[in-house]
Amino acid sequence: MFEIASLIVVNLFVAAIIGFIAGYLIGRPKNAKIDSIENPNYTNANESKLDTKAKPAINPVFRKNAQLDYKPLVLSSPKPIGKDNLQKIKGINSVIENNLNNLGIYHFEQIAKWSNKNCDWIEEFLHFPGCAKNNQWVEQAKILQLGKETIYSQKIENGELEAD
Structure with a gap:
Protein backbone atom coordinates (compact mmCIF):
# COMPACT_ATOMS: atom_id res chain seq x y z
CA MET A 1 0.00 0.00 0.00
CA PHE A 2 2.88 2.33 0.86
CA GLU A 3 4.51 1.52 -2.50
CA ILE A 4 1.37 2.52 -4.43
CA ALA A 5 1.02 5.78 -2.50
CA SER A 6 4.66 6.67 -3.11
CA LEU A 7 4.29 5.94 -6.85
CA ILE A 8 1.24 8.24 -7.01
CA VAL A 9 3.16 11.05 -5.27
CA VAL A 10 6.15 10.62 -7.61
CA ASN A 11 3.84 10.67 -10.66
CA LEU A 12 2.12 13.84 -9.43
CA PHE A 13 5.49 15.49 -8.86
CA VAL A 14 6.70 14.58 -12.38
CA ALA A 15 3.41 15.80 -13.88
CA ALA A 16 3.73 19.12 -12.02
CA ILE A 17 7.26 19.67 -13.33
CA ILE A 18 6.17 18.87 -16.91
CA GLY A 19 3.18 21.20 -16.50
CA PHE A 20 5.36 24.09 -15.29
CA ILE A 21 7.81 23.61 -18.16
CA ALA A 22 5.03 23.43 -20.75
CA GLY A 23 3.30 26.48 -19.25
CA TYR A 24 6.54 28.45 -19.34
CA LEU A 25 7.26 27.53 -22.95
CA ILE A 26 3.72 28.32 -24.10
CA GLY A 27 3.17 31.44 -22.00
CA ARG A 28 6.43 33.30 -22.46
CA PRO A 29 6.61 36.28 -24.84
CA LYS A 30 8.03 35.42 -28.24
CA ASN A 31 10.72 38.11 -28.11
CA ALA A 32 11.51 37.81 -24.40
CA LYS A 33 14.92 39.13 -23.49
CA ILE A 34 16.72 38.13 -20.35
CA ASP A 35 18.03 41.68 -19.75
CA SER A 36 14.55 43.15 -19.67
CA ILE A 37 13.33 40.44 -17.29
CA GLU A 38 16.27 40.70 -14.88
CA ASN A 39 16.36 44.51 -14.94
CA PRO A 40 12.94 46.18 -15.12
CA ASN A 41 14.60 49.54 -15.84
CA TYR A 42 16.32 48.12 -18.93
CA THR A 43 15.36 49.92 -22.11
CA ASN A 44 16.44 49.09 -25.59
CA ALA A 45 16.35 51.81 -28.23
CA ASN A 46 15.07 49.33 -30.82
CA GLU A 47 12.17 48.24 -28.58
CA SER A 48 10.87 51.81 -28.30
CA LYS A 49 10.61 51.97 -32.09
CA LEU A 50 8.40 48.87 -32.28
CA ASP A 51 4.83 49.30 -33.38
CA THR A 52 2.68 50.23 -30.38
CA LYS A 53 -0.23 48.25 -31.83
CA ALA A 54 1.66 45.05 -31.07
CA LYS A 55 1.36 45.75 -27.35
CA PRO A 56 -1.86 44.63 -25.70
CA ALA A 57 -4.28 47.49 -25.14
CA ILE A 58 -5.14 48.37 -21.57
CA ASN A 59 -8.76 49.11 -20.85
Missing part, protein backbone atom coordinates in the same frame (compact mmCIF):
# COMPACT_ATOMS: atom_id res chain seq x y z
CA PRO A 60 -8.90 52.92 -20.55
CA VAL A 61 -10.96 52.63 -17.37
CA PHE A 62 -7.97 51.28 -15.48
CA ARG A 63 -5.63 54.05 -16.63
CA LYS A 64 -7.66 56.77 -14.94
CA ASN A 65 -7.84 57.88 -11.33
CA ALA A 66 -11.63 58.16 -11.21
CA GLN A 67 -13.50 56.01 -8.71
CA LEU A 68 -15.05 53.01 -10.41
CA ASP A 69 -18.06 53.27 -8.09
CA TYR A 70 -19.56 56.03 -10.22
CA LYS A 71 -18.67 54.68 -13.65
CA PRO A 72 -21.76 54.85 -15.88
CA LEU A 73 -23.30 51.86 -17.62
CA VAL A 74 -21.16 50.82 -20.59
CA LEU A 75 -21.66 48.30 -23.37
CA SER A 76 -19.11 46.01 -24.98
CA SER A 77 -20.40 46.95 -28.44
CA PRO A 78 -23.13 49.12 -29.94
CA LYS A 79 -26.62 47.75 -30.45
CA PRO A 80 -27.30 46.02 -33.79
CA ILE A 81 -29.04 49.14 -35.13
CA GLY A 82 -25.71 50.96 -34.87
CA LYS A 83 -24.33 53.62 -32.61
CA ASP A 84 -25.85 57.07 -32.24
CA ASN A 85 -24.14 60.20 -33.49
CA LEU A 86 -23.09 61.55 -30.09
CA GLN A 87 -21.82 64.71 -31.78
CA LYS A 88 -25.44 65.87 -31.88
CA ILE A 89 -24.95 66.67 -28.19
CA LYS A 90 -23.46 70.11 -27.70
CA GLY A 91 -19.97 69.80 -26.26
CA ILE A 92 -19.15 66.43 -27.82
CA ASN A 93 -16.72 66.60 -30.70
CA SER A 94 -15.20 63.74 -32.68
CA VAL A 95 -12.38 63.22 -30.16
CA ILE A 96 -14.73 63.04 -27.18
CA GLU A 97 -17.13 60.81 -29.13
CA ASN A 98 -14.24 58.47 -29.93
CA ASN A 99 -13.19 58.40 -26.25
CA LEU A 100 -16.77 57.68 -25.19
CA ASN A 101 -17.05 54.89 -27.79
CA ASN A 102 -13.76 53.39 -26.61
CA LEU A 103 -15.15 53.42 -23.09
CA GLY A 104 -18.36 51.66 -24.20
CA ILE A 105 -20.80 54.56 -24.49
CA TYR A 106 -22.51 54.49 -27.88
CA HIS A 107 -26.11 55.59 -27.39
CA PHE A 108 -28.13 58.59 -26.20
CA GLU A 109 -30.02 56.22 -23.92
CA GLN A 110 -26.86 55.49 -21.93
CA ILE A 111 -26.08 59.18 -21.42
CA ALA A 112 -29.72 59.95 -20.54
CA LYS A 113 -29.45 57.59 -17.55
CA TRP A 114 -26.40 59.28 -16.03
CA SER A 115 -26.55 60.69 -12.51
CA ASN A 116 -24.52 63.67 -11.29
CA LYS A 117 -21.88 61.26 -9.96
CA ASN A 118 -21.71 59.58 -13.38
CA CYS A 119 -21.17 63.00 -14.98
CA ASP A 120 -18.38 63.74 -12.49
CA TRP A 121 -16.76 60.41 -13.32
CA ILE A 122 -16.94 61.03 -17.08
CA GLU A 123 -15.56 64.56 -16.71
CA GLU A 124 -12.63 63.24 -14.70
CA PHE A 125 -12.12 60.38 -17.14
CA LEU A 126 -12.07 62.74 -20.15
CA HIS A 127 -10.01 65.37 -18.30
CA PHE A 128 -12.64 68.01 -19.18
CA PRO A 129 -14.02 69.35 -15.89
CA GLY A 130 -17.58 70.59 -16.22
CA CYS A 131 -18.06 69.58 -19.85
CA ALA A 132 -20.98 67.19 -19.28
CA LYS A 133 -22.79 69.29 -16.70
CA ASN A 134 -22.20 72.72 -18.24
CA ASN A 135 -23.36 71.56 -21.67
CA GLN A 136 -26.25 69.56 -20.19
CA TRP A 137 -25.40 66.30 -21.92
CA VAL A 138 -27.95 64.31 -19.93
CA GLU A 139 -30.83 66.66 -20.75
CA GLN A 140 -29.91 66.73 -24.45
CA ALA A 141 -29.57 62.94 -24.54
CA LYS A 142 -33.03 62.52 -23.00
CA ILE A 143 -34.50 64.58 -25.85
CA LEU A 144 -32.46 62.86 -28.56
CA GLN A 145 -33.24 59.33 -27.34
CA LEU A 146 -36.94 60.01 -27.89
CA GLY A 147 -36.25 60.75 -31.55
CA LYS A 148 -36.72 64.48 -31.11
CA GLU A 149 -34.15 67.08 -32.03
CA THR A 150 -32.55 69.93 -30.10
CA ILE A 151 -31.72 73.25 -31.74
CA TYR A 152 -28.05 72.27 -31.73
CA SER A 153 -28.67 68.81 -33.23
CA GLN A 154 -30.84 70.33 -35.98
CA LYS A 155 -28.02 72.67 -36.92
CA ILE A 156 -25.59 69.72 -37.01
CA GLU A 157 -28.01 67.72 -39.20
CA ASN A 158 -28.52 70.62 -41.58
CA GLY A 159 -24.78 71.22 -41.85
CA GLU A 160 -25.06 74.73 -40.43
CA LEU A 161 -22.56 73.84 -37.72
CA GLU A 162 -19.72 71.43 -37.42
CA ALA A 163 -19.54 69.54 -34.12
CA ASP A 164 -17.48 71.28 -31.43
